[in-house]
Structures are given as C-alpha cells and as structure tokens.
Amino acid sequence: MPDTPATITRDEVAHLANLARIDLSDAELDHLAPQLSVILESVAAINEVASADVPPTSHPLPLTNVFRDDVVTPCLTAEEALSGAPESEQQRFSVPRILGEEA
Amino acid sequence: MVDLRETAAGMAAALAEGRVTSVQLTEAHLDRIAAVDGDVHAFLHVDRDGALAQAAASDERRAAGGAASTLDGVPIAVKDVMATRGLPTTCGSRILEGWVPPYDATVVERLRAAGLPILGKTNMDEFAMGSSTEHSAYGATHNPWDLDRIPGGSGGGSAAAVAAFEAPLAIGTDTGGSIRQPGAVTGTVGVKPTYGGVSRYGLVALANSLDQAGPVTRTVLDAALLHEIIGGHDPRDSTSIQQPVPSLVDAAREGATGDLRGVRIGVVRELGGEGYQDGVLARFRESVDVMVAAGAEVVEVSCPSFVHALAAYYLILPAEASSNLAKFDAMRYGLRVLPEGDPSPSAEEVMRATRDAGFGDEVKRRIILGTYALSSGYYDAYYGQAQKVRTLITRDFDAAFEHADVLVSPTAPTTAFRLGEKLDDPLAMYLNDLATIPANLAGVPGISVPNGLAGEDGLPSGLQVLAPALADDRVYRVGAAVEALLEKEWGGPLLDKAPSLEGASR
Numbered sequence: 001m002p003d004t005p006a007t008i009t010r011d012e013v014a015h016l017a018n019l020a021r022i023d024l025s026d027a028e029l030d031h032l033a034p035q036l037s038v039i040l041e042s043v044a045a046i047n048e049v050a051s052a053d054v055p056p057t058s059h060p061l062p063l064t065n066v067f068r069d070d071v072v073t074p075c076l077t078a079e080e081a082l083s084g085a086p087e088s089e090q091q092r093f094s095v096p097r098i099l100g101e102e103a
Numbered sequence: 104m105v106d107l108r109e110t111a112a113g114m115a116a117a118l119a120e121g122r123v124t125s126v127q128l129t130e131a132h133l134d135r136i137a138a139v140d141g142d143v144h145a146f147l148h149v150d151r152d153g154a155l156a157q158a159a160a161s162d163e164r165r166a167a168g169g170a171a172s173t174l175d176g177v178p179i180a181v182k183d184v185m186a187t188r189g190l191p192t193t194c195g196s197r198i199l200e201g202w203v204p205p206y207d208a209t210v211v212e213r214l215r216a217a218g219l220p221i222l223g224k225t226n227m228d229e230f231a232m233g234s235s236t237e238h239s240a241y242g243a244t245h246n247p248w249d250l251d252r253i254p255g256g257s258g259g260g261s262a263a264a265v266a267a268f269e270a271p272l273a274i275g276t277d278t279g280g281s282i283r284q285p286g287a288v289t290g291t292v293g294v295k296p297t298y299g300g301v302s303r304y305g306l307v308a309l310a311n312s313l314d315q316a317g318p319v320t321r322t323v324l325d326a327a328l329l330h331e332i333i334g335g336h337d338p339r340d341s342t343s344i345q346q347p348v349p350s351l352v353d354a355a356r357e358g359a360t361g362d363l364r365g366v367r368i369g370v371v372r373e374l375g376g377e378g379y380q381d382g383v384l385a386r387f388r389e390s391v392d393v394m395v396a397a398g399a400e401v402v403e404v405s406c407p408s409f410v411h412a413l414a415a416y417y418l419i420l421p422a423e424a425s426s427n428l429a430k431f432d433a434m435r436y437g438l439r440v441l442p443e444g445d446p447s448p449s450a451e452e453v454m455r456a457t458r459d460a461g462f463g464d465e466v467k468r469r470i471i472l473g474t475y476a477l478s479s480g481y482y483d484a485y486y487g488q489a490q491k492v493r494t495l496i497t498r499d500f501d502a503a504f505e506h507a508d509v510l511v512s513p514t515a516p517t518t519a520f521r522l523g524e525k526l527d528d529p530l531a532m533y534l535n536d537l538a539t540i541p542a543n544l545a546g547v548p549g550i551s552v553p554n555g556l557a558g559e560d561g562l563p564s565g566l567q568v569l570a571p572a573l574a575d576d577r578v579y580r581v582g583a584a585v586e587a588l589l590e591k592e593w594g595g596p597l598l599d600k601a602p603s604l605e606g607a608s609r
Contacts, residue, residue, distance in 0.1 A: 013471060020425060020474045021432075021451065022467060023442070023459040032468060035529055039472060042530055043414040046488045049495070056490030057497060059312050059342070060298045060546025061572060066341040080205035084436030095434050096450045 007037045105131035108598075111177050111271040111325040118165060118176045125165070125176030129158035129220045132178050136222065136269045139604045144244050145254075145264035147183050148191050149223035154178060157220035164218060174328055175218030180270035182261050183224040184231055185316070186305040187211050190221070194307050195229040195239035195257075198431050198438045198461030208305020209337045210274060210316050217332045222270055225260030229463045230428065231281055231309045233257050234535040237526050238465045245522070246289060248562055248601050252519040255285030255535075261319040262289040267604055272329055273319040278309045279416055280515070280539025282317050283551035287514035287565025290553045290597045292582070294318050294326045295539075297572045298546030299344040301330075302337035310423035311342075313416075313543040321598060323552060323583040324359065327351035330575070344573070354576035358583030361591075364398030366581065369507025373409040374538045374567075380517040382557025383564045387513045390554045390566045393588045394511075394581070402506050406499035411492045412541045417533060418476045418489035419544070425473025428466065433457035468529060497545040504571045509581050512538045514551040514565035542569050550578040552586050553597040563597060 010033040017024040024032070078091045087094035105127050109117070117123040133151050140146050161176035170176075181187060184194050186204035188211075193199045207215065214221065228238035236244040236259030244259040246252040247267040254263040261273035262285035275282035277295035286293030294317045301316045308314060318329040334348040370391060375384060395401055432454050433439040442448050442456040462470070476485040503510055516537055525531040542549040551565040566585055570577035590596055 008475065012475075016471045016474045016478070017467075019478070020470050021429075021454045021458055022462065022470065023455040024467070025459075028459075028467070032464070032471065035527075036468060036472060036475075038530055039417065039468070039533075040475075043417050043485070046411060046414040046418065046492055047484055049408070049411050050488060050491035054491040054494050056487060057493040058490060060497070060544070061342075061344070063299075063342060066338075068338055076205055083205050084202050086433060086437075086439035093435055096448055096453045098450050 008033065008040055107131060107135055107268040109271070110322045111174060111320060112322070112328060114177045114271055115174050115328070119170065125158035125161040125220060126155060128176065129154050129178045129222070132222055132270055139267055140269060142245060142250055142604060143247055143263050143267050143269070144242055145225055145260045145267065145269055146180070146223045147193060147195070147226050147241055147260070150190055150221060153190070154220040154222050161218045161220065170218070172217035172332055174272070174332060176220070177271055178220045178222045179214060180222050180225050180261060180264045180273040181211060181214070182258050182274050182276055183227055184276055184307050185211055185274060186307070187221065187224065190224060192224065192307070193241070194231070195227045195241060196461065196463070196466070197240045198457070200438065202437055206305065209302035209339060210333045211305065213333050219272070225258070225264055225273060227260055228257035229466050230307070230424070231257040231276060231278055232424070232465045232469055234280070234284055234532055235522070235525070236260060237522060238463055240463055243522055246519045247604055248290065248519065252521055252562070253288070255288040255515070255519065257281040258285050258319065262286055262291050262293065265319055265321055266291050266598060266601065271321070272325060274316060274333070275319040276306060276314055276316045277543065278313045279420065279543050280536040282319060283539050283549055283565070283567060284515045284535055286319065286551040288519040288563060290563035290601060292320045292323055292326050292550065292552055294330060294550045294578065295542060295548060296330060296334060296575055297344065297548045299342050300348065300548070300575060301334050302340040302343050304337055304339040308427045310420045311427070312423060313420065315543070321596065323550070323579060323586050324352065324355045326550070327355040327579050349574070349576040351576055351579045354579040355583040358580035359587045361397055361584055361587045363394055363581065363584050366399045366509070367507045368394055368399045368401045368581070369404040369503050369510040370401060371409065371503070371510050371512050372403055372405045373407065374512035378516050378534065378537065379513060380557060380559070382559045383513045383515070383517060385558060386555040386564045387566065390585055390589070391511065393585060397584060397588055404503040404506055404510065406503055406541070408492060408495035408499045409541050412496055412544055413533060413537060415489040415492035415496070415544060416536070416540045417472070418485050419493065421469040421473030422476045422486050423473070425470045425477065428470055431458065431461065437461070465529070493544045496541050500541070500545045500547055500571070508570070509577050510569040512567050514538060514567040518557045518560055518562035518564055538567060547572050548575040548578050550582040552582045554585065554589060555597065556600065
C-alpha cells in the first residue's frame, strides 16, 4: 500500500477527470483541485480507524443472489428504448466514430 | 370546500365520505402551486392535465364503490429522481434535460395503482448530491418558512412542497439524510425506511448500497399510510426485502395515544454537542423530557465509531456514484454535446464534452473523488477502509439496540441556513448530514419529526428516531407519540406558525 498523501495536485485532478471522461477547463481545475484536497484531508483519517481483522461491509443487509423464474415478461419496444436517444438509425443507437482518425 | 391544510388522512376520509372529490382536491393543489411556486420553486414539472385525469378516474372508482386504496384520490408530488412514464425526469441535472422515461419506477407504479394523482416532479440537488437543493441545475428551492433560506436537500423540493401546502404528500429518497434533513428544516415529517424496504427499481441511483425511497408528509400517520402503499417486496429490485412490511399505520395510531410506557429510548452521546446549534439542542432536550413524561425510559448510549461515519460516507458514496454516473455517456439517452472546432469528433471526445457541459460542480467533485478512491493503489486505503468503518458503525448500532428500543438525536445540527452561505464550501455543506448518515451506512430506518422552533432564529428543528433494521414500526410509534404530545403543547401543528405565502412576495 502506498503512502496516502492527504492532498491532491492539479495534475492529479486533470488525470482523474480524464479517467472519468470529463473535459475540465483550466478554470475548473483551478477551482476544484483545492476543494478536493480539503475534502480528502478530512476523510484521510479513516486509514487509522479499523484494524485488519474487521471485515468490510459492502451492503447493509446480508443478501445472497436473487433469481427469478426464466419466463418471458413484457419489456420496452425498440421505439421506447430509443425514445431518449440523441440520434438513432434503423432501430439502433447512432453514435460518433469509435476509432481514432489514424485507425 | 377544500382545506389545503388538512392532513392526507383527513383528505382521504373526506373523499370516502363524499365531502370532496379528488378533482376538487387536485385542482386546489394545482391552484396553490400556481400561486406560490413562483416563490418556492419546489416543482420542476407540473402535470396539470395528467393529475386531473387521474383524479377524475379516482372519483369514478369511488362513485362505483371501489376505492383502490385508503389514499385513492389524494394527490402526491414525486421527487425528480424517480422514473415516471410520460413525465420528464431530470434528477436536477442538465444531462437529463427533457428526458421522458419510457417506464415507471416501482414506487410510481404503486402510487398509480393506489389511485394517487401525481401533481408533478419536485426539485432536488443534482443526482441527489447536496443538502440544500442549491446544486439543482434548474435553480434552488426556497424554504417556505423563510424564502431566503435553504429547504434542505437533496429532497428540498418534496419537503418544501408539503410544507407550503402545494401537496399533501410527496416521495423523497434518502442516501445520507435527503428525506430527514429537509424534513427537519421545513417543519415536516420524513421517513427513511429500512434499506430494501421500498423498491429502488426506477430510482436513478446515486449510491446503490445507501439509497432508500420513503414518504415526505406533514404528519406521522400520513407517512405510515404512504409507506404501506409504496413498501414491500419487488422482484425487480434484487436488494428488496422479501418479507411483509410491519403494520406501520397501527404503530402510528398506537403512538398517537401519547403513551410511551415500556419504551427504552437511547440518547446517542456522539450525535450532539459540538457543531450543533444551541436552539436545536434545547428543542432536543425538551423532546427527551416529553418522552420521559410519557413514560419512556431514557438511557445514554455511546456509538464511538459514528465520529468516522462522515468520512466513510464521503468515500463510499463518491465511489458508488462515480460508477453509477458512468452511464451518462451521450449515447443512449440524455444530452449530447459535440466538442467545439472538431468536424469529426470521436465517441470518447463527445462523451468528455457532454459530461463537462451536463454535470454541475458538485457532481464533478464527487465523480473525481470516487474515481480517486477506487483507483489502483488507493483502493485499500480509502474504499476498503471505509467499508470496514461501515462494519464498525453497524456493530455500534447493534450494541446500542441491546440497551434501547430506539435511538434519538437532533436530525440536523442546525436550522435552515441562508441560500448561498455554504454553496462553495463542500465540507461545511457535508456537515449537515452528520446525524443522518450512520443510519444509511447501517441500513436502519429513521424518521424526522418536527420538534419546535430554535430560539435564536425562530426556524424549525427536527427530532430523529432510529430503530433496528426491519423495525420501521418503532419509528412510527415513537414519532407519532412525540408529535401528539408536542402538538398538544403547541395547540396545533408546527406548520401553523409558518408564514402563509400569498404568492406576491417576490
């Protein structure tokens, strides 16, 4: 486990925004980076709270997989499913090019 | 003659006795919305025609002697985070502007089946991230007690609609306090059921392991009536609890007798003191005294891990939210923005430009925080640790419930603050949820009941009552008792002291 620095740099925020697929402007980076550092500092103490033997909780109530009978139930029509699409064509979602120019 | 200040239970009785029709009731609320919502801004969308058509159908059912439920014909407002077939659903975000879902959330389906006309969709912080509704892309909601103040959040629209008598009932969702905290600061009642008690199908997820829908009302009995309609197992939500909802209406009626003999009340030492406003603490102590006078036994309990709840929450929530919001990719629904100056942008570039334009500041902050907490190298230190703290908090609850049937605390540390005061100070904003977050982390049910006005500003505060998982009936019993005893002292509901809002103030 690396040391967990309780601050986050402007470059790191830019990198994370890239991973999260959000184009942040320079002004947004200037604004958000210090705020994120403050938040991170306040949650960093959590590192020392729980010892190794405490099991993690991912879900508040104990549940196991839930299955239903494999029977056909009503679902959306293609028109309904496409009703909110920014663009559609031939009953399909129409999307911008997926590959880069050079591909 | 329609009395907008009547309780939902009272309106249901008037409908059953033929003293009023659902069309009259619904029309009166739509008129009230038209008169005051310019000031309050509780609604993002009002469905006048749809609501009146549903009301007419309800009147026909009642005339034919077949009411679909106790609340058949009583209108309701729905938080804009619930998918409503044919009605816009934006979650307070630009990225979903104009989206009309092709399906109903289970909660909405149950409301329709029970005959409640849907007045419209209520305002909220974007994707339910916030405690003031100021993070709505469509402008803040104003607190009916003082229009310059916040109505709480994220469900400020639902709470304000009910407090301003624009709707007798509303639906909220509570991930860290978004039903209970708005209830406290608007002098209304809000219930977060046990996690899994109300279906999440069709609820646009903020944090799946924390989200829970519930009733937003003016009285505890009204909340119980609504909870019984929307609650119960749903095969379309795999986290839905597979057992019957306890009888909540009976519990509320039992509580309303004001008898708390035999009930053990635990005061949580860690939820009070520093950071809590004096007037809020004074009202809290009074509420405890009232419960003692009603026969309850009071014990102090300690939940030492609660002090870490806020930190755990602000790691778990952004982690889950950043994953959930990845679906807003500009491909299948919602906004699509093309980057400037690129004649042939790639899907990824369109995605980036769209998410920058479509998400507000708070959503961006939390997505980035969540991406950080989940990234390789930091996962164990942040997300993994937060999940362990979640275990410790659940253990604290278990230990406390060995000594007490319910736990109590102030719902929110302060009364409603001024709009704009904490907008750009995320940490100050997060502190509003200090007392409500532990219940979400452990999945236990909680209610907020109005418990008076703080001396320093004359604004409402709330009493929070928490019970063990699946024991939702206890929060109704104790909540109804406190409500009945306090209203006896006040000589009527707390909302009688709120300004009447004639609609011409702005």
